[in-house]
Amino acid sequence: MGGSRNLVEDEPTSMIYKGQFFPTKQDLKRLIVHFAIWQNFEWKVKTSNKTTLHLICLMDNYMWKLRAVMRDEGTYFQVRSFVNRHTYPLEEIHRRHRQTSAVIIREIVAPRLQQQYGRLIRPKDIIADMKTMYDIQTIYSKAHQTLDYTLSLTYGTHEETFQLLPSFGYVLEQKNPDTITVLQCDKDGKFLYFFISLVHNLEDSRDVYLQLLSLMVPI
Structure with a gap:
């Protein structure tokens, strides 16, 4: 078929x-x-x-x-x-291609996004890909929408990711003794920040490295 x-x-x-x-x-x-x-x-x-x-x-x-x-x-x-x-x-032909919706662009660039796991992909990368691969001009807003759509399918929505933070903090503390995680919300239950004080012991080393990560991302 x-x-x-x-x-x-x-x-x-x-x-x-x-x-x-x-x-x-x-x-x-x-x-x-x-x-x-x-x-x-x-x-x-x-x-x-x-x-x-x-x-x-x-x-x-x-x-x-x-x-x-x-x-x-x-x-x-x-x-x-x-x-x-x-x-x-x-x-x-006009190279903006009115048929290229965010969903269609996602299907085209998805393999590249998957190959770039761990690297930050930006809307301008998608714009460059569409121009290089197909000589199609893609406006920034459509590229941004494509990226959001792709990331939500791969990693879930912001709301779904937020629901995983308590479990993530618990597992992190269990796997790394003395590590501290704090999930802070406002009075309405909206996310304020996620704090991690990560203690990581390296094998064959007497030194203990303390890494401090404080992430504040207001909704």
Whole structure:
């Protein structure tokens, strides 16, 4: 079925073909977005309803088009016609790509974010990646939204992380004797800061290193 493959790694010419099936219309649209990014063009919706999806090139009077319909026996969508021809230079397309939502960008840059574990990734890194990899201009706010979305999927939301702090402090104290952790909240139960006085004994050494970390992050 289409939409179940790794969209980031697929070649653009193998992504979509006539007769292809998709579990839902959203799966099809998601793949077409990736396809357009690969080939540096934009499309617009001519018809979209419960049973039909008809897309055409953003540039009027040009040949690229795709039409898919729902099969009678279920919710599956099938590509009935697909003309993958461009009769104008692709360099003329506006490179902001209105189809590149934060979710789509996240799918593209997620592998790199996972490889950079432990290193701070910034929105400008995402902007640079999209420019280098696809020659697409990405505004800062969309890159920032992408980063927040990716981090929340990887590490959880701020609220979920906050719920883990007491357990984290307890385990830290159990594993490191004489270590002190303090979670401070205001009268409404909102996070003020998390304090750690970490004592770490190194093997084969008589010295005891005291590391002091005080983190204040108001909500």
